[in-house]
Amino acid sequence: MILLGLNIDHCATVRQARYRQAGQTAGGNVEPDPVMLALLAERAGADGITVHLREDRRHIQERDVGRLRESIATRLNLEMACSPAMIKFALSLKPDSVCLVPENREEVTTEGGLDVAGNLKRVKACVQAMNAAGIRTSLFIDPDERQIELAAKLKAPWIELHTGAYANAYHTPRRAAEFKRLSVGATLGSESGLVINAGHGINYINIAEVRTIPHLHELNIGHSIISRALFTGIEESVREMKRRMNP
Ligand code: PXP
Numbered sequence: 001m002i003l004l005g006l007n008i009d010h011c012a013t014v015r016q017a018r019y020r021q022a023g024q025t026a027g028g029n030v031e032p033d034p035v036m037l038a039l040l041a042e043r044a045g046a047d048g049i050t051v052h053l054r055e056d057r058r059h060i061q062e063r064d065v066g067r068l069r070e071s072i073a074t075r076l077n078l079e080m081a082c083s084p085a086m087i088k089f090a091l092s093l094k095p096d097s098v099c100l101v102p103e104n105r106e107e108v109t110t111e112g113g114l115d116v117a118g119n120l121k122r123v124k125a126c127v128q129a130m131n132a133a134g135i136r137t138s139l140f141i142d143p144d145e146r147q148i149e150l151a152a153k154l155k156a157p158w159i160e161l162h163t164g165a166y167a168n169a170y171h172t173p174r175r176a177a178e179f180k181r182l183s184v185g186a187t188l189g190s191e192s193g194l195v196i197n198a199g200h201g202i203n204y205i206n207i208a209e210v211r212t213i214p215h216l217h218e219l220n221i222g223h224s225i226i227s228r229a230l231f232t233g234i235e236e237s238v239r240e241m242k243r244r245m246n247p
Pocket of ligand 1: 140199201222
């Protein structure tokens with residue numbers, strides 16, 4: 001069984017589009033509430049809830065993360081930049097896991113994997129702090145041999161392979177090569193003792209192939225499930241993705 005980590009950032013994106021200036025993040029007129037969405041998604045079979053607390057707070061707010069920590073019954077995975085402020089926040093919040101991602105203010109969404117090699121000291125300090133606090137760290141990396149080997153060396157228990165390049169190449173001749181990179185990367189990671197997750201750009205069509213990447217433990221999926229929920233409701237969009245992940 002491949003597990004589903006539901007990324008609920010874009011529920012907060014819709015809220016912030018209207019209520020960015022509001023003092024509160026839920027109640028009164030302020031909607032939609034990402035916490036309510038998370039609880040419904042869990043009921044429909046989501047195995048964990050993922051949020052990215054971005055430096056610019058463009059969608060998820062600190063209060064959302066605190067309310068999720070108190071409310072959800074599955075696992076809370078906090079995506080974050082590897083910065084001193086976020087490390088401090090994670091250590092006080094104690095999510096079940098953190099996923100370290102690169103963060104660039106200009107990007108629409110996380111565009112590239114974390115450059116572990118280029119940020120070795122910072123990533124190492126973060127992994128050690130999380131390991132000491134009993135919080136699992138996942139490194140969001142491209143399926144590159146060097147990055148995977150370094151992740152194993154740093155004793156990050158999990159990696160999340162960036163499926164964005166594959167998703168972007170899906171309707172092009174590069175798709176097979178991108179899929180192979182993911183499969184080779186997953187095998188190398190698994191042989192190095194890492195738990196293999198994957199995410200970014202996964203949808204109801206490409207899941208048929210993504211699910212065949214070897215050694216998959218969990219997929220983190222957001223945009224496609226939240227988008228479909230506009231038409232079907234979140235419970236059905238979660239159930240349908242889970243059916244397609246594990247037919
Ligand atoms: N995994 C990571 C590390 C991400 O940054 C994102 C996007 O926020 C996702 C998974 C989910 O990507 P998508 O919204 O395209 O499903």
